[in-house]
Amino acid sequence: MEKAKSEKTLYGILAEFSNPKTLMDAAKQITNNGYRHYDTFSPFPIHGMDKAMSLKKSKLGWIVFGHGLLGFTGAIAMIYFMMVVDYPINISGKPLMNFPAWVPVIFELTVLLSAFGAVFGMFFLNGLPKLNHPLFNSENFKKATDDGFFVCIESEDPQFEPEKVQQLLKDIGATNIERIYDE
Numbered sequence: 086m087e088k089a090k091s092e093k094t095l096y097g098i099l100a101e102f103s104n105p106k107t108l109m110d111a112a113k114q115i116t117n118n119g120y121r122h123y124d125t126f127s128p129f130p131i132h133g134m135d136k137a138m139s140l141k142k143s144k145l146g147w148i149v150f151g152h153g154l155l156g157f158t159g160a161i162a163m164i165y166f167m168m169v170v171d172y173p174i175n176i177s178g179k180p181l182m183n184f185p186a187w188v189p190v191i192f193e194l195t196v197l198l199s200a201f202g203a204v205f206g207m208f209f210l211n212g213l214p215k216l217n218h219p220l221f222n223s224e225n226f227k228k229a230t231d232d233g234f235f236v237c238i239e240s241e242d243p244q245f246e247p248e249k250v251q252q253l254l255k256d257i258g259a260t261n262i263e264r265i266y267d268e
Contacts, residue, residue: 093266096219097123097239098250099226100259105131107258108234112137114257115238120250122242126226126235145206152202153195160194161187219267237265 102108105127112125116139125134169181208214220226220237229235236259238250247264254262 093268095240095247096265096267097237097245098247098254099220099223099235099237099263099265100254101225101228101261102234102236102258103260105234108236109134109137111236111254111257111259115236115253118253119244120238120242122245123236123238126220126229126233126237128230128232143210145203145210148206148210149199149202152206153199156195156198157191159198160191163194164190219265222268223263223265225261225263 100111102111108125108127109131112134115123116137123138125131125138127134164187165182168183168187173181175181226233226235236254238245238254240247251262
């Protein structure tokens with residue numbers, strides 16, 4: 086038999102903190118307690134939060150570099166094929182491989198493919214598009230875009246136990262704690 090549609094599964098536990106410093110301290114405490122599947126939310130970037138959460142360096146730079154390299158080599162190959170192999174025209178006795186004339190096209194294709202790599206790499210790495218997220222079901226979470234500072238420890242963390250997590254969040258200074266369910 087199929088599961089009933091009304092059955093909810095626990096996504097995680099969301100806690101609100103009063104200011105950026107308490108959120109930063111909470112992230113350090115959560116990391117020190119061994120939790121790895123959690124995220125912080127604030128209305129603006131907080132310098133040092135990635136270090137407090139022990140996040141790995143982003144792969145986006147390598148994706149952008151790879152796409153830029155692809156644009157660079159693709160532009161050279163395209164121009165070489167067009168100017169030297171496919172349709173060689175000797176204009177005013179200039180050499181067929183006139184590199185200074187190629188620079189604008191090479192530059193533009195490198196920048197274009199790097200930009201595409203940045204945009205689509207960001208979408209891929211962030212798992213976008215997400216049309217709905219379980220945190221959007223929380224009325225309290227709407228403050229995350231204005232004046233709220235939140236942390237959510239997800240239930241997929243190997244050491245997740247709801248009561249233990251709630252007690253930890255309470256001990257580190259959370260002002261509001263709530264359970265978030267997938268619907």
